[in-house]
Amino acid sequence: MAYSKEIDGILKAKRISVGDGARITTSGVVYEGLLMPRIEVGDDNVLILKLQSGYNIGLEYSSSMQIEKMEANAFSEKPTPRYSLKKSSLPKISLIATGGTIASKIDYRLGGVKSLLEPQEICQAMPELVNVISFKSLLSPFKIFSENMSPVEWQKIAALAAKELNSDIKGLVITHGTDTLHFTSAALSFMLKNLCKPVALVGAQRSPDRGSFDGAMNMACAAHYLLSDAAEVAIVMHATSSDDYCYAIRGTKVRKMHTSRRDAFRPVNDLPLAKIYSNGRTEFLKKNYRKRSAGKVVADTAFEKKVALLKAYPGSEPGLVDFLIDKKYKGIVVEATALGQIPTFTFDKKNSWLPQIKRAVEEGIIVAFATQCLYGRTNPFVYETAREMYRLGVIYCEDMLPEVAYVKLGWVLGHTRKKEEVRKLMLTSLAGEINPMLTEEEFLI
Amino acid sequence: MKAKIGIEVHQRLATERKLFCNCSSTVSNEVPCLTVKRRMRAVAGELGGVDPAAAFEMSRGREFTYQLFKNSSCLVECDEEPPHELNKEALETTLEVALLLNAKRVNELHVMRKTVVDGSAASGFQRTMLVGTDGSIKTSRGPVGILSVCLEEESAGIVEAFEAGTVYRLDRLGIPLIEIATSSNIVDGAHAREVAEKIGMLLRSTGKVQRGIGTIRQDLNISIEGGARTEIKGAQELELLPKLVDNEIRRQSALIEIKNELKKRNPGKFVFAPVDLSHAFSKTHCGILKKILERGGAIMGFRLPAFSGLLGRELMPNHRFGTELSGYAKVVGVSGLIHSDEGLEAYGFSEAELAEVTKLLSCSSGDAFILCGGERKRVAAALKAVFERALQAFEGVVKETRRAEGELSVYLRPLPGSQRMYPETDVTPIKIERKEVEEIRKKLPLSCDERKKKYFEWGLGQVLAEKMLKSPDFTLFEEIVEKTRAEGKTVAGILLESMVALRREGFAVDSIEKQHLIELFSLYKKNRIGKAAIEEALKDVSRGKSVQETIKEKNLELFDDPKLKKLVSELRSQGISDPKQVFSEMMRRYRMNVDPKRLQLLVGVK
Known part of the structure; x- marks a missing residue:
């Protein structure tokens, strides 16, 4: 958003541009400061001035207002310092930066729109890393906020990741927005076949422009994870609200469970792989994790995009399924209630999903149920409604998270369309996404 | 100045x-x-x-x-x-x-x-x-x-x-x-x-x-x-402001004098060269340093060329330039420093130790030195901070944020720019409309002077009016008077005196709500209860009773004139005829139920 046409015209006539010093006289008061850009919200007929004291104020334009130019652009905007790759004897890792809060930067000149940092700039903001690891390469295939990710980006990241992992590095860190971080971690868990080195996905819940930036500690802990003997895709983020340690959580058993807290990422139906302190102390909480080994990572990125994730809820419209069938979807993951029920024997027959699920299965669409409880396992044999669905051929996704089931079904359908093969793959734990034995301690960590 | x-x-x-x-x-x-x-x-x-x-x-x-x-x-x-x-x-x-x-x-x-x-x-x-x-x-x-x-x-x-x-x-x-x-x-x-x-x-x-x-x-x-x-933060007591200002002016003038003196002395180039002096104090009798060395700490120091006498220069009462430098050291996390303008004998140093330090730091006459002890890393950082501050003495006063400590102030951190x-990108800008401001303007409170005048009109004397102005309850006071039309002096007396007394006696006066007070003062204004009854009722109200309940249970209503007359004639029939005696006996027996003024009229005393 820019200033109103009227203000714009006057500024142009007086050769004043954003960043210039300006003196504005209005209602008998003189204000001196730097002219700031109009940010995207608010009244475009209000001029924003940054006063000497540092305060920004908005002054409504009126025809009696006097505007004079003082000095030319006083923005001493220094380029952000950049980390440069240096020779070092420290263990090498690579970084793939994809955007997100961890890489965000407020661009004051362009009006408060957040721009995304280059990987060299991200590293510079984390001086802690310098004594732990060195970077082999700093890559950025694209820079987007994670809500804008799609399977195409997962494929790009996976291809790049495999290439880096097959070079002389200890592990790979990927910086990413947090909103869909757990989708990407699941996708990479399936796409990076024969993984023999650790991959850490890292984000931030507070941006680097504040003193309370959480990403630096996440990154430091991720670096330590990459030096461990694990060979799993994991999300490494704050474990608590304090800046004391992070959890590395398996990429298929993790979910963003809070909109804004630092410790938003929690393991679901699983323990964290490890507890990692920023000074490097690492305690593995799981025993049966995949170990580092020699070998070659393969990026197996085939993915069927015509897969949908749907939520069943009281009053939900079964016609949604018809829509997906008509749109030629190949797979549907339904977030069913608890053990795996959806509206079936409803008072009003119109509300029952039964005919639509039947139709979907008959038309060769794979239908899989995961639980909207998130915690616990689905089971089709407890209630009649679920038994009915099971008889129709619905796949009950064990204790898989709905998002993971969605990503997995897309990936499986990218490889085979044979019903029985799909069922078998969906019910086989390929990347730790199914926990065959849920224990007491794995709830609400 | x-x-x-x-x-x-x-x-x-x-x-x-x-x-x-x-x-x-x-x-x-x-x-x-x-x-x-x-x-x-x-x-x-x-x-x-x-x-x-x-x-x-x-x-x-x-x-x-x-x-x-x-x-x-x-x-x-x-x-x-x-x-x-x-x-x-x-x-x-x-x-x-x-x-x-x-x-x-x-x-x-x-x-x-x-x-x-x-x-x-x-x-x-x-x-x-x-x-x-x-x-x-x-x-x-x-x-x-x-x-x-x-x-x-x-x-x-x-x-x-x-x-x-x-x-x-x-x-x-x-x-x-x-x-x-x-x-x-x-x-x-x-x-x-x-x-x-x-x-x-x-x-x-x-x-x-x-x-x-x-x-x-x-x-x-x-x-x-x-x-x-210089910004001095956190002065809470207004009485100290004058002294605080005077002392800061003194401090800045003294720093300018030091600057001029240093320029005259022209000491040449300064190089920060801290020296480890731990060895020189290995057998020291100085308790402070001994403890530091026993804990595995280090004693370090450096020379300040041509600074002799300046470290002892008083900037504020009992606050020397050395104290100022010490403030910079403390911020880094050491307990303080020792400098050559202090009475070093008091520390228990031997002459040999001092000679050794002078030698190790290559001090000649006219030079000063700084000593600091503690954890090695912290001492090094503290000395660096002190050295840099000492160098700034050539510029005179340094822009600083200081913290008020009584009448004096101590260094806190550099002045922010x-x-x-x-x-704050998470909050959108807030437009203030003229209409909104005009609405507020219409309801602006009276100034203190205007308020005092109003209190006088309500019958408050100078002392009570001023006390009320300073009280946090002044808005409550005004609301009660305006709503009930009860006389200001009585309301003020209850709020400023009775409530305080009740609190002292242990009554939960905070649980008395505005509505309770308004109810009581309305009854008072309507001559249904007397002033003494208000105080009595507040005790029970503070315990959670309603005003009506309290008045009924404790029988706090004022007697009407026929009843008063009846009681007075009863007393007289018992042989008490002196009006003064009647009055005091009536008050003794029925304090809560008698308005003294009405009784005075009735029995004819002044």
């Missing part, structure tokens, strides 16, 4: 909720329910630079512990949730104060983040907005300008500070706070006090500010000709 003096007044507002969240804005008296630990990072500001104060604090690498309290801290204070919408009540009060100070409002508020890396906000910044500028306030020595009226978040309260970190309580963080900054045309310390008092009274006149210790505090900004701006402000 010509000095530029300005003050900043910080006043907490008595809103129900905090500035950017729904937490209660009262400081909790419970124990913390949880703590979180954080570290802070220095970050670049809007214009690209890192603020010197922020960089300084980060260099200290400290850990901050935040205490959370039920009802008065939520995820917003913990920096775990974005701010909610601005508290409208707080904004309205700030606009009201801006109008009272004749300040010009800005048309659109932009909430800013003011970087604070001392940990006093868990986010690393304090939210603040400029609401008004260019006001003025009348004083006995001419008008004083009001540069700015800001609305901001109160900082977290310090519970405990130690070398490695600080413990803060988050219940205080985010309470709405008005910051009023005057221009620097305050004449002297006494004038500073007057200005602070005037602003304080004006704030209280709104009836919307918090009262009590810590709810209002003053910062001083002082620079003398040839000096530099404007780099510390950048926009």
Whole structure:
């Protein structure tokens, strides 16, 4: 958003541009400061001035207002310092930066729109890393906020990741927005076949422009994870609200469970792989994790995009399924209630999903149920409604998270369309996404 | 000595909720329910630079512990949730104060983040907005300008500070706070006090500010000709302001003298070359140093060429230039330093030790030296800080933020620049409409003088009127009088005296609500109950009884005239005929039920 046409015209006539010093006289008061850009919200007929004291104020334009130019652009905007790759004897890792809060930067000149940092700039903001690891390469295939990710980006990241992992590095860190971080971690868990080195996905819940930036500690802990003997895709983020340690959580058993807290990422139906302190102390909480080994990572990125994730809820419209069938979807993951029920024997027959699920299965669409409880396992044999669905051929996704089931079904359908093969793959734990034995301690960590 | 003096007044507002969240804005008296630990990072500001104060604090690498309290801290204070919408009540009060100070409002508020890396906000910044500028306030020595009226978040309260970190309580963080900054045309310390008092009274006149210790505090900004701006934070007692100002002027003048003296001495180039002196003190009798060495610490020092005599120069009473340097060392985390202008015999050094130190530091006559002991890394950092400060003596006064300590002040950190402000992108700008301001203008409170006049009209004497003006209950007082038309003097007496006495006796007077008081004073005005009955009724009301219940149960209603007459004639028939005796006997028996004035008329005493 820019200033109103009227203000714009006057500024142009007086050769004043954003960043210039300006003196504005209005209602008998003189204000001196730097002219700031109009940010995207608010009244475009209000001029924003940054006063000497540092305060920004908005002054409504009126025809009696006097505007004079003082000095030319006083923005001493220094380029952000950049980390440069240096020779070092420290263990090498690579970084793939994809955007997100961890890489965000407020661009004051362009009006408060957040721009995304280059990987060299991200590293510079984390001086802690310098004594732990060195970077082999700093890559950025694209820079987007994670809500804008799609399977195409997962494929790009996976291809790049495999290439880096097959070079002389200890592990790979990927910086990413947090909103869909757990989708990407699941996708990479399936796409990076024969993984023999650790991959850490890292984000931030507070941006680097504040003193309370959480990403630096996440990154430091991720670096330590990459030096461990694990060979799993994991999300490494704050474990608590304090800046004391992070959890590395398996990429298929993790979910963003809070909109804004630092410790938003929690393991679901699983323990964290490890507890990692920023000074490097690492305690593995799981025993049966995949170990580092020699070998070659393969990026197996085939993915069927015509897969949908749907939520069943009281009053939900079964016609949604018809829509997906008509749109030629190949797979549907339904977030069913608890053990795996959806509206079936409803008072009003119109509300029952039964005919639509039947139709979907008959038309060769794979239908899989995961639980909207998130915690616990689905089971089709407890209630009649679920038994009915099971008889129709619905796949009950064990204790898989709905998002993971969605990503997995897309990936499986990218490889085979044979019903029985799909069922078998969906019910086989390929990347730790199914926990065959849920224990007491794995709830609400 | 010509000095530029300005003050900043910080006043907490008595809103129900905090500035950017729904937490209660009262400081909790419970124990913390949880703590979180954080570290802070220095970050670049809007214009690209890192603020010197922020960089300084980060260099200290400290850990901050935040205490959370039920009802008065939520995820917003913990920096775990974005701010909610601005508290409208707080904004309205700030606009009201801006109008009272004749300040010009800005048309659109932009909430800013003011970087604070001392940990006093868990986010690393304090939210603040400029609401008004260019006001003025009348004083006995001419008008004083009001540069700015800001609305901001109160900082977290310090519970405990130690070398490695600080413990803060988050219940205080985010309470709405008005910051009023005057221009620097305050004449002297006494004038500073007057200005602070005037602003304080004006704030209280709104009836919307918090009262009590810590709810209002003053910062001083002082620079003398040839000096530099110094901010002295946290002066809470107004009586100390004059001395504080005088001492700061003295300090700056003395620093300028030192500068001139140094220039005369022309000591040449300074090189920071700290020397480890631990060995020289290996057999020392000096208790302090001995302890340090026993704990495995180091004693280090350096030479200050041509500084002899200057370290002992008094800047303020009992505060030498050496004390000033020591302040810089303390901030880094050592307990202090020893310098050559001190009475070194008192430390228990032997002559041989001193000779050895002089030799090791290559000191010749006219030179001074600094010694410091403790953990080696900290000592090195402290000496570096002291050396740099000593070098700045050539420039005279240094821009600093200081902390008031009684009549004196001590070094806190470098003065922050404007780099510390950048926009709060999580809160959209707030347009202030003229209509809104005009509505507030219509309801502006009376000034203290106007108020006093009104109290006189209501029958209060000079003393009671002034006492009421200073009382936090003055709005309650006015409301009761205006609503019940009860005589002001009685209402004031009950509020200022009876309530205090009841509290002292252990009654829960805080649970007495405004409605109870209005009900009691209406009954009083209607001659249904007397003054003594009000006091009596309040006891039970404070225990949760309703006014009606209390009056009935305790039989507090005034007797009507026929009943009074009947009782009086009964007394007379019992042989008590002296009117004075009748009066006192009646009062003794029926104190609660008799209005003394009516009884006087009835029995004919004056």
